[in-house]
Amino acid sequence: MRPIEEWIRGNLKVERVDSAALRYDGMDHQAPPDLGGVYRPYTPSRIDDWIDLSLILSYLSALGTTGRILDIGTGDGWPALPIAPYVEAIVGIDRSQKRIETAEVNRRQLGYENVTFRVASGDDLPFPDRGFDGVVAGTAIEQIHDPEACLREVHRVLENGGALVATVENLAGELSGPYAEEVELFQDNDRFFYRYAVKEVVPPREAEYLIELDPSPPLARLAAGFPRRPGFTRRQGEPGMQPLAGRIAEMFGLSFLERFRDRIVRVSGFELRHFTPGSLRDALAAAGFSRIRIRGPITRIASRFFIALHEEGMLARLSPMFEEMCRALAQAWDEVPTEESPLLFVQARKEPA
Numbered sequence: 001m002r003p004i005e006e007w008i009r010g011n012l013k014v015e016r017v018d019s020a021a022l023r024y025d026g027m028d029h030q031a032p033p034d035l036g037g038v039y040r041p042y043t044p045s046r047i048d049d050w051i052d053l054s055l056i057l058s059y060l061s062a063l064g065t066t067g068r069i070l071d072i073g074t075g076d077g078w079p080a081l082p083i084a085p086y087v088e089a090i091v092g093i094d095r096s097q098k099r100i101e102t103a104e105v106n107r108r109q110l111g112y113e114n115v116t117f118r119v120a121s122g123d124d125l126p127f128p129d130r131g132f133d134g135v136v137a138g139t140a141i142e143q144i145h146d147p148e149a150c151l152r153e154v155h156r157v158l159e160n161g162g163a164l165v166a167t168v169e170n171l172a173g174e175l176s177g178p179y180a181e182e183v184e185l186f187q188d189n190d191r192f193f194y195r196y197a198v199k200e201v202v203p204p205r206e207a208e209y210l211i212e213l214d215p216s217p218p219l220a221r222l223a224a225g226f227p228r229r230p231g232f233t234r235r236q237g238e239p240g241m242q243p244l245a246g247r248i249a250e251m252f253g254l255s256f257l258e259r260f261r262d263r264i265v266r267v268s269g270f271e272l273r274h275f276t277p278g279s280l281r282d283a284l285a286a287a288g289f290s291r292i293r294i295r296g297p298i299t300r301i302a303s304r305f306f307i308a309l310h311e312e313g314m315l316a317r318l319s320p321m322f323e324e325m326c327r328a329l330a331q332a333w334d335e336v337p338t339e340e341s342p343l344l345f346v347q348a349r350k351e352p353a
């Protein structure tokens, strides 16, 4: 555990909350606000859309069904909305009310009638046994406080022979070192907030703390000077997290907390255990899944492929074959290497009866 987290835990009373409450409820946008398939339809004129559509079609290929699908931790509607045109029906659930409201706005904008969103927790699904032909998730299972309980619930609601297809963060591939820390300081009306987030590779985990501080002129000056991250849209008025390094580390590290210790009025935080490829395989098997495949996401190949075509000036000419080309590439999802991938792409089946 890093010194700041140790200090917070050793000196402050932390109210335990979940990631949906502390992080995702407060975001205006959880996904990038121009994300294809969610905020707008895909278009071949954007190279990112070739890559993203390939990922969506790799979900479909790995699902092996176009029936009734459940999306766990859908956020702003990913992957539920981009998958919707290809399946009979899809239900997206999220613990965060704000995310479900946002996803519903996006659904209406895209005009899809076969998608439903509802607030629910992935570890306590309000659905009958075997109610879905397939289950999907986009970096959400590891954001749930009890991911093993979520996997058991997914297994329960899956039809016999159905598959779970999910992307899962792989911190060993994502972080360039053994840990990554970020902070921010901001003012919300007359209150000040310090946010600290950390991810660690061994054991794989992440934690985030939100510390509320009583106002003071020095705090106001520091908050006003905290650098803003361009294009950041978590919530109006917040500057966005900055890596705890260089000047930020000097001004907003442990010395900041020690200096303003007497002004701290409230602390809330969450801690998440993350998976390694091995522990994910074990957890899936313990939940009852078999035929487990853990790969990298197709985006690892798709980005190289489509960027090369773009640089050769060919991508625009291939626009009429946008979907066919993405679909063809998506079939290769089982060949993508896992090594050093920041994201794992997982397929796991419930045995046929």
Ligand SMILES: C[S@@+](CC[C@H](N)C(=O)[O-])C[C@H]1O[C@@H](n2cnc3c(N)ncnc32)[C@H](O)[C@@H]1O
Pocket (backbone or CB within 6 Å): 018, 019, 020, 024, 025, 030, 031, 072, 073, 074, 075, 076, 077, 078, 079, 093, 094, 095, 096, 099, 120, 121, 122, 123, 137, 138, 139, 140, 143, 144, 145
């Ligand atoms: C990293 S975001 C991913 C969102 C979306 N799937 C995407 O890929 O853009 C994780 C999501 O999991 C949701 N979440 C956190 N805890 C949850 C829980 N217990 N049950 C359901 N969803 C939860 C969060 O609110 C958030 O929307």
